[in-house]
Amino acid sequence: MSDAIKHECGLAFIRLRKSFSHYLKEYGTVMWGLNKLYLLMEKQHNRGQDGAGIAAIKLNVEPGHPFMHRIRSAQPQAIGALFQNIAEEVNELTKYNPEIINHPGLMKGHVKFLGELLLGHLRYGTQGKNNAEFCHPFLKRHTITTRNLALAGNFNLVNTEELFNKLGIEPGPFQKQSDLAAMMEIVHKHLVDADEASPAKPDIKNVLKEVIPQFDGGFTVGGVTGDGVGFVFRDPHGIRPCYYYIDDDVIVAASERAAIRTTFNVGENEVKELMPGNALIVHEDGSYEIESVVAAKERKACSFERIYFSRGSDEKIYKERKALGFNLSEQVLNAIDFDLKNTIFSYIPNTAEVAFLGLQKGMQMYLNKIKIERILSWGKDYDEEKLEEMINRRIRVGKIAIKDVKMRTFITEDASRNEMVQHVYDITYGTVRPGIDTIVIIDDSIVRGTTLKQSIIKMLARLQPKKILILSSAPQIRYPDCYGIDMSKMGDFIAFNAAVEILKDRGQEQLLHDLWQQCKDLKAQNLLHTENLVQKIYKSSTSTEISNKIAEMITPKDLGLPVQVIFQSIEDLHKACPNNLGDWYFTGNYPTPGGNRVVNQAFMNYMEGKNERGY
Template structure:
């Protein structure tokens, strides 16, 4: 199973900044279900509320209506890709440096964290967390002497290597930054005369904000006194945006990297149908991830689409776990097939991706037990053969099923009559800007080498 990384949201100049941020985080809950936090600034005092769990569990009316005062706010939902699952690692992260109150929220992963951390500790820095995000704070503080906060942030961003989209509150300034390759999404919008920032535009829709544009790779935007100023802090670098935003992570009603997610996923299904046709009784997805590619596959092939697998939408993190003798219960409690639709039928399952294959195998086995005559699968992305070092919790290479097995071997392991993946060329033909995406998890072509110097930040170091 893939796990979401993080979601960022920020509001500048709105009297209900904390409440707006709450709704923005709520819309992006799918990006992280481990912890949530909001930090506000009222012109003299910085305030915070953070906690483990879902957005609706961390904040209440007292926090939003009384305690989190101020018209500037940033928020964060987190899944840990680096750093343990602890409350002290929840973001935004706050530091006090003289008269400066600094809060930072980070989406992404740095690849030279251990190297930089060792260097900073040798110079006297004391770290409070295990997050790579805290490296930014120490680098900014180190560069503040004699420099503006803008200069200090730009110097820090030139020092780090990896994926990062940042929202930073520095007293009465809000600063948004994206790494030179633009790995992680971050968009700019407006509510009236007030600026808002979000990892996904679905957050803008909930608060009725107007989307302006996506932050550019290597860009820093500063909002102060209601005025927005843009800086380019690095030399031109080829964009390498994370294509898994379009394949899996982003909500289908979002626009990410300037592309409508729903349309891209549907197009992937259409191309998949042309690359790997198969005569079956009907097409079905494993909801919800495969839904939109399945629509595309069905329409392009002329095969009927059936929703023969039903998802239970009320399974939460606090669901009481069954005893050990109830095998595969966690899989069955989430999805259950419509039995009468399966018996004697030839089925085409459209899935968005396969990582380890264990969950898929269990679901296919259940369909066999219900009497499916044939089970075929088409996957709307290429085979994942390489780990991600930039913020997606893909396993070490040895645990990726496609890293060590052929397509035919994977199909047999899963219990399928046939299995085919979308080709890399097919994937690229499904997006508008085919030259701007990172494909490292498919082809091993890493835009930034995954290990840097003596302090090697490899996937084994991730929490």
């Protein structure tokens, strides 16, 4: 419903623990590992619409033969493009010699990506251009085997400039647009230092302990070295998600638990969470250890993972999203004056369906309570028809709004383009009784509100309802994110714009200029990271006042019917998602100092009319 948010990337790490002949014997193919990597990436395709990449390391390769390979793609169907390339190589190899598929040694020697260590990545770009060179994994090649490195991650860093300064590197145009470029330089430098200290066997655990405290951000990162060491590490607040599974055949890590469960057909309890500050390290011989590489801090796992980003096939996420919808029940009942008979419920987009089921449950529970009270009040004064009518009452639900095929706004003239935008969604006619029914629509989140104003509200109004009630299963998005979500400009948030409008309505606009000056003073003293000054903008308004102002702002002129907006409360969010309490985009309580610097810089950009990222 609201404009789509670009968000976290996806990681897929596989370490095969047996020989390729084992997989041929047990599973009928030497391609077992690559097949699993394909599934693991496809089951996380929601995390990467801008590109994908794969790196492979072959163990025990004869001197002079390549042992590290990489392929990347920024095509619309990037995962398919990568594996089609691999399939074509295999098909070409077997075209004239079909039997080679049953010779693991020959297959490994001829198929580039038939390696024991596999690192896959799905890119959802929050910075940089959408072309292949920005896709992970990144590589550092070296003539010494142990100094070869591939890295890929789901993260954002907010201190890349400081990292380059530490190394005495003046970043080029490409490096300035990629935080992985900064991370790669830091990790590789320490890897080389470790190799010089202990030739042929650098201690990767110590390397990680040295580098991870230098990173300010939220991150889950996977890496492989040329000598066959693999690792996955997670930030100390656990901002970005990471899960792993280990058995005799394989060690695997990924961004989503459900992806591992489906790919390897294992139970929920068999897939573990990599805890904040920990690293999964896989040695050359296939042994592994899980170690703390940086002291864990207060857990601030991203709540948006549960609300929207991760796929809802995870059973815990499914329950949490239902709870988010259920938690809105009381507010909705009050807003419709408990008139369920004349209210119809629906959702947009499809990702809001599970929250809708929770809301529907809440409404049905209230209706069941009313049924019981009415039946008990009858005493013996009822007949079969009257009782049947009462028992069969249901919440009215319908597929009111439908997202049509993606329409191209090929006309550049503003009025024509706005006309096209109005028709991105279509409606189901006849579902609403004009002037009688209230429409209740639930969404995952409301960020900018432009789609609501330009398309959704106008479209729903064609059904001539008595009232339109818009629900958000997420709280008001008030602050930028700098840990992996593409939300970095203050002016993009309708909640912020609503708070500003309230200040203007009250004649308190001077507060904005005062805070702007305070931000500039802090920046001059290199103290921009010490306090989130933007929080003061919201202190004079209640959440309800901001919600009402948002409703006013998204209601087109001359609509002729009331529109109300209801958001999830912070308290109910935490009740629904108790293990993912990262809420800085709602509260402004950033887990790292870099967050305060970003929000203050974003506010200065807004005041100065700069349409650029806050970091």
